[in-house]
Amino acid sequence: MTVWVTFINLGLVDGFLISWARAFLFAWPVAWLISFLLGPKIAAVAQKLCKQNGQ
Secondary structure, three states: OHHHHHHHHHOOOOOHHHHHHHHHHHHHHHHHHHHHHHHHHHHHHHHHHHHHOOO
């Protein structure tokens, strides 16, 4: 995802890989924290929705 967003924002410019690596290093810990904190709640909601639909 970070490669795509960096490409959309900058295009394929000199220093693209450095810009992407910086975006990745800043985004990855935040993405992990959000997944860790919200993952179980989202999984529970998905499980309830599947049960409601008979799946």
